[in-house]
Every structure is written in C-alpha cells, then in structure tokens.
Amino acid sequence: MTTVAETPRAPRGRRPMSERRRDLQRLEISREAVRLFRAQGLAATSGEQIAEGVGLSVRTLWRYFRSKESCVEPLLSQSSAAFVAMLRRWPRDRSLEEHLIADARPSSPTSPGDDEAALAVIAMSRAEPAFRAIWLVVHERSEPVLAEVIADRLGRAPEELAVRVQAATLAAALRITTEDYAVALADGVAITGEDMVARLSEAVRAATHGVIGEALT
C-alpha cells in the first residue's frame, strides 16, 4: 500500500468488457472454429475463415486467441468445467458413482451441441498433435480444483503432495474415459450415460482402491 488515498474517483470512459462477455465472445468464436475444423480439418481452415464466420476482422480474432489452434480451447474448457462443477457438488456421504448417477447433467442448455463438438475435437486430437496438446493442457488446469475437492473430502490441505497426486489420478481417470467415449462416438459406437458412469467409477476405484470414490461415513 503506497497510495494513502484510495482513489475513489469514478472510472471515466468506456468500461472494460466484462469477463463474462469476453468469455462468451470467445466461446462463440470457438464454436465456429470447431465447426470449420470438423468440416475441413485444421490445416485447411484459415484464420480469415474463422473471423469471417463470426463476423469479426482477422485482427480482432488474434486479439481473442493467440493461435488458430487455441480457438478450440473454450469448448474444451467448458465441458471440463462442467464436470468439475459437478464434482464440487459431490456430497461427503455419497460415493462417486452414486453422485454421478444422482447429478444427471442436462448439458449446457444454451447450446446443446457443445458437448458433441468438444468430444469431436478430442477424437480429432488422436491425429492432430496441436489439439492433443491443448486438450491435455485444458485438462491439467482442472487438477488444482479437483485437489480442493479431494482435500475437502479428506480433511487435508490441497497443496499436499498426496492430495495433488490423487487429484491427478482422478483427472486421468476422467480423461481416459472421456477419450474412450470420444473415440467411440467418432466411430459411431453408441455408449450410454450409464456405461460412462460405470466405467469412470470403475477406473477411479481400481486405481485408488477406495482412497477416492467411496462415501465417507
């Protein structure tokens, strides 16, 4: 604190874009970009096409994203965040499987195709290294939040090495089941939500032998 006065002056000109608004804009761009990527592939899609599709200038596009590949990030983040949010609602007296079943997710009501689009990107990431890299980074970003969830359940600190590793384990289980699901979807194999829940719980239980996933008495 070097300034004594708290500078109570009201801000003058145009207010900065709200974070919410900015995220929505990025999401809109992301939807169009993924649509083009799915239709033409990454290499065949230019920044100009993406910008035109959203009705922005190319210059502005590069103000929202630092590279064209990273345009897929908001869609991936959204589905990742949805899952993390669900885990935050995980009551202590329920097992993971019980909670997954109980907390049936209605997807994002705003745009029902978002989940499918995100899964398509994940499936594409098998052949597209740039997508794979972004997917892994996005997913890793959720680990600290998962660490909080686990720390809360176990009554430990989120910074503890063991808690962080367990969070990474949970994240990995989620990542692997999600990828399996994405690949199956891309190959036209139908997987039910119950299958997903079962596989995810199995993965977590098998990996941790009950360290995570069980109900707490």
Next chain:
Amino acid sequence: MTTVAETPRAPRGRRPMSERRRDLQRLEISREAVRLFRAQGLAATSGEQIAEGVGLSVRTLWRYFRSKESCVEPLLSQSSAAFVAMLRRWPRDRSLEEHLIADARPSSPTSPGDDEAALAVIAMSRAEPAFRAIWLVVHERSEPVLAEVIADRLGRAPEELAVRVQAATLAAALRITTEDYAVALADGVAITGEDMVARLSEAVRAATHGVIGEALT
C-alpha cells in the same frame, strides 16, 4: 500379397538415414535450441539462430522439426525415456522405493547437462504455454509403457481400463514430483536424490494405497 516374387533385389542408391542417426541429429538440435531458449527466451530465438548454431540450413531444420517450440521435445523425451527404462528394470520382489534407491541412475553419460536442460525447460513451462503443452504430451506418451510395466506386475492386460488409469496415476506422480524438482532447481533450492525418491514413493503410495509401489510376494 499381389507380388509373387519377393523382390530380392538389393536396394540401389543412398540408404535412408538410420533412425538412430536421425534421433541423434534431433537431439543435437534440441540441445542447441534449449541453450538458446534458456538464454534468450522462446520468442526472441529464431529458427535461423537454431539452425546456425547447429550448422544446418533453416530449410533442413524444418525437416527435422515442424515448429521451433517442438525442438525441446527430444531432450524432454530423453529424460522421460530414461525414467521409464528404469521402471522396466523394476523387479517384482522389490518395492518402488527400494528399486529407485537401488537403481541409482548415472544420467546419460553422453551429455551430463541434458537432465538439467530438460528440467530448465520444465521450469520454463510455467510461463511458456507452448513448452507446457509439449511437456504434457511427451509425458503422456510414456503412459502406455507404464501400463505394460503395471500390467506385468499385476498379471493383467495393459489395455484394461484400470491398468491404464493406474499407469496414468504413476505418470502423474512422476510428473508432479519432477515439476516440483524443476521449480526448486530453478529457484536455487537444492534437493537431494534421496528427497526425490522419498517424495515420489510417498506420492505413489498415498495416491494408490499400495495398489502400485509395493513389493509383490
């Protein structure tokens, strides 16, 4: 099989570069690139500088690497591969900790600075998203091999969901401890090898509660 004769003709012209030789060349480029990245940062280092440093033309550099950021990949892969190789030597009757202590690694004798360089890149990856992405991808690539190790120890199939998730857990434990180490090293804090071993074993044990890491009787 459309050809009846097995075309026993000896190949004619210059033989393709051996994979070994190519990897060595890539590693050499990687060393120079990381040296420059550490000295000047990623943005301030040009492909031309890297090429000149190794005595290659820029055109040839782009034949070895598809982007300048990916020049760090061989160094990261090497240290990751060294660790995986050590795990492959893990005897069934030893715990992970015992093996880590017993299998003291002499680093790669060819170039003792490689480990330090790789750790420097990992430390840089905190601020450099491109490095972070590559580091995660490289690390993820080791998961199938870890799955084999685990599958072998547990007498299960490497494709099993549970085994893959346990492999991911082991990989995550390794990743987190490595990152902690890299950051400490970058900050000038000394960490002994014993510390590393202890932290890694603790991480694995805490996350899996003995599913991985213990000796098998």
Next chain:
DNA sequence: GCCTTTCTGTCATTGAGTGCCATAATAGGA
C-alpha cells in the same frame, strides 16, 4: 455537447513453415 477510455478495423511488417528444384552425398552395378 466534450472528454476519456476501450474496442475494433485497416495497413504494413515480421517470421515461421512449405513447395519446388538443383546439387551434394552415398551406395550398388557396369
């Protein structure tokens, strides 16, 4: 109305990455 701040577009420029073709290097066969 004016003033201030932020957002967006236009233009010019840089630099990463590729295609194309010529040339050098390597190896077998005559």
Next chain:
DNA sequence: TCCTATTATGGCACTCAATGACAGAAAGGC
C-alpha cells in the same frame, strides 16, 4: 572408375499466421 539410383541438404520463392501502429467507432461520465 564411371554410371546410375536414391536420399539428404541447400537455396529460393511463397503462403499465411501473428503483431505493431495508428485511426476511427463505441460506450460511458461530465
């Protein structure tokens, strides 16, 4: 040794992702 087939490398032109600089447009308070 010369010829020929094949691969590795270099040089050049080119595309396009990405940035910096500047000028309006938009959104607020006065």
